[in-house]
Amino acid sequence: MLKIYNTLSGKKEIFKPIEEGKVGMYVCGNTVYDYCHIGHARAMISFDVISRFIRHLGYELNYVRNITDVDDKIIKRAEENNESTQALTERMIAAQREDELRLGNKMPDREPKATEFMQEIIDMIQVLIDKGFAYHGASRDVYYRTEAFKEYGKLNNRKLEDMLAGARIDVETAKEHPADFVLWKQAKEGEVSWQxxxxxxxxxxxxxxxxxxxxxxxxxxxxxxxxxxxxxxxHENEIAQSEAATGKDYVNYWVHCGAVRVNNEKMSKSLGNFFTVRDVLAKYNPEVVRYLMVSSQYRSAIDYSDQSLNEAKVALERLYTALRGQAASAEYVPTEFTERFETAMKDDFNTAVAVSVLFELVRELNKAKTDNVAQAKLLAAELLALADLLGLLKQDPEYFLQNSTVSEGLDEAGIQALIDERTQARKDKNFARSDEIRDELADQGIELLDSREGTSWTRR
Known part of the structure; x- marks a missing residue:
């Protein structure tokens, strides 16, 4: 049985869908005013893996992830760029999709934009006003009346007064209570607006x-x-709004992924430790970034650093090395490795344990290569099938091992030319030149692997 840690209850719960065999999942997406950073990548990859496994269990999943395309930050950035908010958001949405596809994500089933649901938003606000959960303030903005929702704070297990204790709060005269929040903002002159x-x-x-x-x-x-x-x-405010408007429980399972820290510090532009996905992919193969994200259980905090990425690269190279030159059977026959992998994933999507199962499978695969060719093919097929549930091992092994990092030195053609020269030097018994070429390539992070079939290489 699948167990999910529910933030609302603070414990793991056996998953029981509202409708048998079907699952509805909504994930808060990005506010599209800038390029995605590695914190966004963590959330996007986490819920991509969760969606893959839910489908693997046989559920019909409807995965919805929104796009916030109207917001104060968007308006401010558009003004700074001297472009329309629509031009900015369309450009950033396209960039986000490009980043996601490079990271190996599958797209959600639906990506609603806030600007496409303006009438539905207005209708919900009107219902909240009619029910006494919202009011038109003196500033002409519309606010949610938090004191009217008696369960406010249940997601974070805190009472309203406790949330405000010790906090510095600007009490707007337009508000009835400091914790009240805006539902509808009056537009300033020249700003994008709706009637x-x-x-x-x-x-x-x-x-x-x-x-x-x-x-x-x-x-x-x-x-x-x-x-x-x-x-x-x-999310606390979402619960208050939705349950007040509909009179029903909003969501059964609240799922939150862990934060990304940079060298054990909170990622922040002011600290100079802020990295976009594009910054990182300029140096590392996208699957290295993905491996770093899935090598920890989704609720765990991840420490991002060059060291952690290099460790992820080395680990992923071990998996790809096992597949290098290894044919995989067209038939996938589950073994105990599949059972243990699924057991780990059913325990609140524990990818850390699932990844460890992949390495155990690789050890068996490496043993079978020498004495049981048929078994090796079956194990290779199983490795690929299980890794696919994490979005891993999607590249040709030879390509990945030569491109796990982005080098500013020799390109593939240049490397191959030196390998060809070295092969000829060895035939000519010019071993000094052969060793010289090996050392030259090693200085540029290129490791040569000689075998009876010839010389292959890996970028280190």
Whole structure:
């Protein structure tokens, strides 16, 4: 049975879908005003793996991940760039999809944009006003009345007054309570806006997800996911809005992935340790980044550094080396490795243990290569099938081993030319030149592997 850690209850629970055989999952996506950073990559990869495994278990999954394409940050960045908000968001959405595909993610079933659900957002706000959960403030903005929702704070297991204790809060005179949050903002002159019963404006961030999720998956669905920074206030506010508007429980299982830290510090532009996915992929093969993300269980914090990426590269090279020159059977026959892999994944998607099973499988594969060719083919097929559930081992082994990092030195043609020269030097018994070429390549991180079939190479 699949067990999922539920943030709402604070414990692992046996997963029981609302509708047998079907799963609805909503994940909070990005606010598209800039390129994706490695924290975004962690969330995107985590929920890609979760979606793969849920489908592997036979469920019919409807995976929805939103795009926030109207927001204060978007408006500010568009003004700085002297471009329209639409031009900015379309450019960033295209960049995000490019990054994701390079990282090996499969796209969600649906990616609703906030701007496509403006009427649904307005309708939900009106319902909240009619029910007494929202009010039109003196500033002409519309606010959510947190004190009216008696269970406010249940996701974070904190009472409303405790959340405010010791905090510095600007009490706007337009608000009835310091914790009240905006549902509809009045637009400033020149800003992008939509007409509403409360004047021209745009929605608050929290209400966007409530409207999109309930319209795409229904008032009550199975799984809601996101990054660790979204638990409060975003997801707490989503619960308050959605349950007040529909009168139903909103979500059964709340799932949050762990944070990414950089050299044991919080990632921050002000600290100079902020890395976009594109920064990283300029130096490392995308699958190295993906391996780093899945080598820890999704709820664990990850420490990003050159050292951790290099360790991920070396580990992934071990898996690819086992497949180098190894044919895989067309038939996948599950063994005890599959059973143990699935057991790990059923325990709250524990990819760390699942990855360790892959290495045990590789040890058996390496043994079988020398004395049981048929068994080696079956084990190679099993390794590829299990790794696919993590989005790993999707490249040709020879290509990966030669391109696990991005080198500014010799390209493949240059490396091959030197290997050919070395092969001729060995035929001519010019061993001094042969050794010289090997050392020259080693200085550039190229390791040569001689065998009866010839010379192959790996970039180190």
């Amino acid at each position: 509403s019963p409360w004047g021209a404006g745009r929605p608050g961030w929290h209400i966007e997800c409530s409207a999109m999720s309930t319209n795409c998956l229904g008032s009550h669905f199975d799984i809601h996911g996101g990054g660790p920074d979204l638990k409060f206030p975003h």
